[in-house]
Amino acid sequence: MTRMRFGTFIAPHHPIGEHPTLQFERDLKMIEMFDELLFDEVWVGEHHSGGWETIGHPDMFLAAAAQRTDHIKLATGVTSLPYHHPYNVAGRMTQLDHLSRGRAILGTGPGALPSDARTYGIDTELLRDRQDEAIGVIQRLLREEEPFSYKSDWFELNEAFLQVKPLQSKLEIATASSISPSGMKLAGKYGLGVISVASYSEEGLAALPTQWNFAETYAQENGNIISRNDWRVMMPWHIADTREQAIEEVRDGLLHWHNSYNVETLARPGSEYITESAADGFIEKMIFRGGAIIGSPDEAAEAIAKLYDLAGGFGTLVGFVHDWAKPDATNRSYDLFARYVIPKVQGLLEPVEHAQLLLRKDNVSLMEAAGRGILKAIREHKAVHGRSE
Numbered sequence: 561m562t563r564m565r566f567g568t569f570i571a572p573h574h575p576i577g578e579h580p581t582l583q584f585e586r587d588l589k590m591i592e593m594f595d596e597l598l599f600d601e602v603w604v605g606e607h608h609s610g611g612w613e614t615i616g617h618p619d620m621f622l623a624a625a626a627q628r629t630d631h632i633k634l635a636t637g638v639t640s641l642p643y644h645h646p647y648n649v650a651g652r653m654t655q656l657d658h659l660s661r662g663r664a665i666l667g668t669g670p671g672a673l674p675s676d677a678r679t680y681g682i683d684t685e686l687l688r689d690r691q692d693e694a695i696g697v698i699q700r701l702l703r704e705e706e707p708f709s710y711k712s713d714w715f716e717l718n719e720a721f722l723q724v725k726p727l728q729s730k731l732e733i734a735t736a737s738s739i740s741p742s743g744m745k746l747a748g749k750y751g752l753g754v755i756s757v758a759s760y761s762e763e764g765l766a767a768l769p770t771q772w773n774f775a776e777t778y779a780q781e782n783g784n785i786i787s788r789n790d791w792r793v794m795m796p797w798h799i800a801d802t803r804e805q806a807i808e809e810v811r812d813g814l815l816h817w818h819n820s821y822n823v824e825t826l827a828r829p830g831s832e833y834i835t836e837s838a839a840d841g842f843i844e845k846m847i848f849r850g851g852a853i854i855g856s857p858d859e860a861a862e863a864i865a866k867l868y869d870l871a872g873g874f875g876t877l878v879g880f881v882h883d884w885a886k887p888d889a890t891n892r893s894y895d896l897f898a899r900y901v902i903p904k905v906q907g908l909l910e911p912v913e914h915a916q917l918l919l920r921k922d923n924v925s926l927m928e929a930a931g932r933g934i935l936k937a938i939r940e941h942k943a944v945h946g947r948s949e
Contacts, residue, residue, distance in 0.1 A: 567599055569880050
């Protein structure tokens with residue numbers, strides 16, 4: 561396995577009832593924690609309805625996060641392109657790139673919630689085509705030096721160019737992919753990165769082994785080169801000392817999330833109420849089929865290896881941030897993940913473990929030799945100075 565990167569995804573998914581201002585502050589503090597724990601990137605979503613996902617303008621939110629962090633990359637996860645004039649998207653991301661000293665990633669999507677599209681008065685059947693069109697224009701704005709004009713049925717540009725270009729020589733653009741080929745098609749067509757946002761669903765997991773093939777097919781058709789290293793796969797996790805403890809910590813929150821968000825709020829197809837008595841079985845099923853990583857650090861590392869093999873390889877595992885556990889347990893989960901799971905998956909522990917084994921093999925003889933060296937030094941000192949000291 562190549563050295564995998566790790567990120568987090570803040571949709572956010574917060575149960576309704578908390579003060580919005582304090583909620584925003586809590587998410588910002590989480591990003592500070594991710595930065596301190598050496599996560600590579602954080603993604604922040606755009607949503608305008610439903611109550612659970614309250615960040616409507618991820619680029620503004622990430623601008624605040626940029627001032628509190630040092631190295632973590634800041635990605636919109638995602639900017640729903642059909643809701644915005646492409647010039648504004650390109651300009652705001654350029655601004656974020658400068659404010660973050662070159663850490664911005666533009667994650668794009670068609671818009672996740674039909675209720676958001678209704679708010680903007682956009683037919684949901686138009687969303688994917690508009691995302692496609694917007695990406696082509698945004699790429700030109702970010703990379704081309706000469707002004708250009710463009711007229712669409714939903715936006716217009718006249719002699720447009722960005723008077724300030726991104727700080728990065730090539731600001732990364734990624735597209736969201738779920739189960740259909742549309743996201744991978746855009747990745748191949750424009751040479752983009754990908755974040756698979758439905759990979760923890762049963763259908764999403766089943767689609768993973770074939771998804772990248774779609775991207776490669778469209779890349780070849782459009783003369784682009786794409787890399788699995790730019791593919792992100794999203795997965796929820798919660799880590800504790802044991803699987804039993806991890807399940808205990810997430811049981812109530814996961815049950816509430818499923819019933820209140822998936823069933824009541826979204827009416828997600830195929831989702832059904834889970835009773836309290838069936839909660840443990842529901843969680844065990846999620847773990848068994850690979851839809852969540854819940855357990856000890858060693859179990860997490862094993863699950864990640866299986867997911868990597870199932871997909872055929874990807875560059876970054878992105879943890880879906882949730883409120884399944886209490887804040888202290890959640891923070892400890894990320895701490896355990898960063899300290900014990902990431903280095904094991906990345907192979908950072910192998911040379912350390914090898915060094916210990918090498919020493920243990922000869923530790924007795926080495927310590928005896930060290931002892932003889934100390935005694936020799938004492939005898940030599942006495943030979944010269946006697947007992948005068």
